[in-house]
Amino acid sequence: MxxxxxxxxxxxxxxxxxxxxxxxxxxxxxxxxxxxxxxxxxxxxxxxxxxxxxxxxxxxxxxxxxxxxxxxxxxxxxxxxxxxxxxxxxxxxxYSYATGKRFDAYNCSQNSRWVDEESILLGDVDMAPFHIYLYENEEKYRTIATKYSFPFWELGSSSWANKTDDLVKLVGWYSVRDDGQGITVVPIECFDENVEYIEMGANDSRLRKEIKGGEVIIFSWAKSLRWNDLDGIAYSKEGEPLYKLGYDVKNATIKTDELRWLPVLK
CATH class of the missing domain: 1.20.5 (Single alpha-helices involved in coiled-coils or other helix-helix interfaces)
Incomplete structure (x- = not known):
């Protein structure tokens, strides 16, 4: 090799x-x-x-x-x-979800026991930390309050208004003071063509809203007001008072659901 x-x-x-x-x-x-x-x-x-x-x-x-x-x-x-x-x-x-709390206010209001499939949403008001929803049920108008408490919206109290045949009527009513925060919401529906506008509220916070027949008009304040502080009056185009917010009862006991728009006697 x-x-x-x-x-x-x-x-x-x-x-x-x-x-x-x-x-x-x-x-x-x-x-x-x-x-x-x-x-x-x-x-x-x-x-x-x-x-x-x-x-x-x-x-x-x-x-x-x-x-x-x-x-x-x-x-x-x-x-x-x-x-x-x-x-x-x-x-x-x-647990929060099971007790009705939700991440948005609307779905939270839907969990109220006063809201069902037949309920009609008439309107809503956003006044942080509250969000108020107005529903029409078969027998009554329901006002449902929700309040934001991080990270959820939770149900607050609710109120109702009776259904009537009045030409000017309340379709809800809510006034509350919670943890130093107040809110008042007064929704109105008007079918009287003679009503041009409505004024409501105390002197320093009196509001005026033009009326459109059949539409829900919502008055709201970021404070709690009593019904007699509202001094609600519906006026004609000429500025003549036609209706006034009050009670048509003669006994000493009055209820919130008896609050109505009463014709002004001439």
Whole structure:
């Protein structure tokens, strides 16, 4: 043979690491064609290298798993806290939803026991933190109050007004003072063509609204007012009083649902 086996085997190591010259690689290939022992040596080299690489991979995988396990152990308290918070939040939101609280005021008002599929929404008033909804039911007009309390809207109190055949009538009524915050809402529907406008409220907060037949006109104040503070009067185009808000009862006991627009006697 042209080359010594020991020399070729040394060159095999260089070839394996891809650092042998082209001439050395050619010499190794020519020798391997002639020498069975060197071919066997090369084969054994591949097996040993494969075993070494496999062992290194297993060691690296073991080290990686160990690092992951250590990170999990370090973060375990944080994971437990996060899971506890998630559980608390899910319980809180589920309970709030079950008790009628909602993320928007309208859906909250729909959860009132006075609102059903037959209820008709006549209008609404947004006066933060309140949002008032006016509904017409089969027998009465219902005024439903909702109030924002982060992060939900929740139902407040409600009131009603009786249905009448009056040409000028209340289609709701709401006045409340809650945690230092007050609100008064008085919705009116007018079918008397002679009524041009309505004035209502105390001197420093008296409002005037033009009347359009059949439309719901809403008076609102960011304070609680008693009915006798409203001093509601409906006027003709000429400024003549036609109706006045009050009670048509003679006994000492009066009820809110008896409040009506009474014709002014001439």
């Amino acid at each position: 042209k080359y010594n086996c020991e020399l070729i085997r040394d060159l095999l190591l260089l070839c394996q690491d891809n650092v042998a010259s082209t001439a050395s690689q050619t010499a190794v290939n020519e020798h391997l064609l002639e020498c069975a022992e060197c071919r066997s040596f090369k084969k054994n080299m591949k097996i040993v290298n494969l075993q070494q690489n496999t062992s290194k991979m297993k060691d690296a995988e073991t080290i990686s798993h160990t690092k992951v396990a250590k990170r999990i152990r370090k973060r375990k308290p944080l994971i437990i806290v996060c899971l506890a918070l998630v559980t608390i939040l899910v319980t809180y939101f589920s």
